[in-house]
Amino acid sequence: MTKDEWVEMCGKALAVEDIENFHPLEIADIGRKAPDAQLYGDHRLVAPSFHLVPNAIKLCHVLCDLREAVKTTPVLVNSWYRDIIYNHRIGGVSRSMHLTCGAADVTKPGFTPSEVADILEHHPDSGKFGIGRYKTFTHIDIRGMIGRSSPARWGSNA
Secondary structure, eight states, X not given: OOHHHHHHHHHHHHHHTTOOSOOHHXXXXXXXXXXXXXXXXXOBOOOOOGGXXXXXXXXXXXXXXXXXXXXXXXXXXXXXXXXXXXXXXXXXXXXXXXXXXXXXXXXXXXXXXXXXXXXXXXXXXXXXXXXXXXXXXXXXXXXXXXXXXXXXXXXXXX
């Protein structure tokens, strides 16, 4: 699938769900260059299979809830979908939820990563989440909403 095809098809799915705060290229930053190109060759992130869009939509709804929680502020996505090669090159785990469009590493301006994780812990579906606490971002995944065992917690204060 090309970048333009992904933007069109995923964009339509987002519109059907009235999701306005996320763009298809936030979900899958198609064309992003993986690190260490000199060692491993030039690899750029490819588009996910369209069958993963429902996972992205579910995660979008959680991120929209996070956006509105406590004080309405944007949710900034550092990493969402990763293809298997890109995931490997950045050191992602082999069964990463990022491979499914069901995980994102995020920040919320005005909130520390720990505060973001705490907000997610109070979400009605938190028992279905994976929540990772990192120094500069919070990982959120919807593992229990897409058939993986849940919940999962890791990082400081997990």
